Amino acid sequence: MRYRLTHESDQRQQAMRINIFEGARRIALLFGGVIAVGITGFAVFDTVYVPIHYVVSGPGSSPVRASIQACGQNDGLEYVYKTTPKGTEIRAAICFRAYKGENGEWGIPYRRHETEKGMWWLAPSYSSAVSSHMRSVKEAFEIPQSDLDYADSRYWSERWQKIREAAPWLGGSLLALWVTTFVVGWIVRGFAGIPMGKDTREEDERRRVPTAKH
Secondary structure: OOOOOOOHHHHHHHHOOOOHHHHHHHHHHHHHHHHHHHHHHHHHHOOOEEEEEEEEOOOOOOOEEEOOOOOOOOOEEEEEEEEOOOOOEEEEEEEEOOEEOOOOOEEEEEEEOOOOOOOEEEEOOOOHHHHHHHHHHHHHOOOOHHHHHHHHHHHHHHHHHHHHHHHHHHHHHHHHHHHHHHHHHHHHHHHHOOOOOOOOOHHHHHOOOOOOOO
């Protein structure tokens, strides 16, 4: 009667062998899940502001609703944030028009001329006089009820727009994760001599723990 025994260390090595590729795939899936949940949660639950645009043509003029944001580089810009009774968040942009003065320089009118009718004092948007003027207009401005109703009607359009903007980020992030995982696996398999699509070398697959023979 003849027995062929396997060394105890070989048996332990076979039992405790770790599949690093399977572990890496699970880690990649975990990261993918975190990315998907994070970006989706941001798109669904992040605060959405409905934009409304106003224009101030000069001193003494009230902000007038504009269809689009049309502020130039010389214009001044202030923002007013407000929540409607229904909970819609509004970001109102107030644009202060700039004009070209007699000296050829651009400025924002902040005060009517004391003696010449129809004339304004102009200054750059960063000047203290213009900053004070824009701040006073901003503090006195009240968004009309009609614009509050408009903001409520636009909420879901803005929410879906945010979701559409997040979709490419989600797809791109998951694609980048997949490419990174694939490339790392390809490199490691190349060093280890493991064929693509396999987690072990062919000779390792053929290797079996010897069994006792009678």
